[in-house]
Amino acid sequence: MGLKFEIVKILLYSEMEKGNGEVSITFAIVSLTLMLFRVLYVIYWSGKPLRTEAPGALSTLIILGSGGHTAEMINLLLVLQKERFSPRFYIAAATDNMSLQKARTLENNLVDENGVKEVQTARFMQIYRSREVGQSYFTSVWTTLVAMAHALWLMTKIRPQVILCNGPGTCVPLCAIAFFFKVVGVRWSSVFYVESIARVRRLSLSGLLLYKLRIADQFFVQWPQLQRQYPRAHYVGCLM
Known part of the structure; x- marks a missing residue:
């Protein structure tokens, strides 16, 4: 009985580690995708007229x-x-x-x-x-x-x-x-x-x-x- 319990615990731990790894990979992919979209957004808007809240001096x-x-x-x-x-x-x-x-x-x-x-x-x-x-x-x-x-x-x-x-x-x-x-x-x-x-x-x-x-x-x-x-x-x- 004790051996079966240990095996089940090891399997559960392995599944948890696998799940955490998948979450980390998913988070990394989403972060990189968002960063890529942000870079493309910046490149697209670069060169467009200055967007200021009100006309005035520019540092x-x-x-x-x-x-x-x-x-x-x-x-x-x-x-x-x-x-x-x-x-x-x-x-x-x-x-x-x-x-x-x-x-x-x-x-x-x-x-x-x-x-x-x-x-x-x-x-x-x-x-x-x-x-x-x-x-x-x-x-x-x-x-x-x-x-x-x-x-x-x-x-x-x-x-x-x-x-x-x-x-x-x-x-x-x-x-x-x-x-x-x-x-x-x-x-x-x-x-x-x-x-x-x-x-x-x-x-x-x-x-x-x-x-x-x-x-x-x-x-x-x-x-x-x-x-x-x-x-x-x-x-x-x-x-x-």
């Missing part, structure tokens, strides 16, 4: 890069509707000392329509690079993880409605986190990417990633042959 993150990237971005900002895209947050790499200085100069020289100096609401920040020029790929694994964590902290702090970038490598983790925030419902940030004028025949690595992964809501190029090669891009002519 804007502007990602700067060393060299020509910042010069091109400054040219874009000169024609930007400052009152519409405000407050503005400027981010540059921690080792880039010139870009934020140029952004500060731009903000300090802003005046309104009546020629009165505007009250500065801009903020300036720095972010760690994923990989420095000449750094080995082995050591860049750690620096990339640090950069991603720093980018996550910055994006959680800023939560911009608009992101403007034009190719520096520092834009990739920030834009990727912005896409992740869309998927999980933290914040809907519209990413506007303008490829550098130096890119005539091929996209930069940053641009290629944002284009192929559909992270950028609007993608602009400055040469017609690029638009023909990447049909979802918008040709806007040379902006310099």
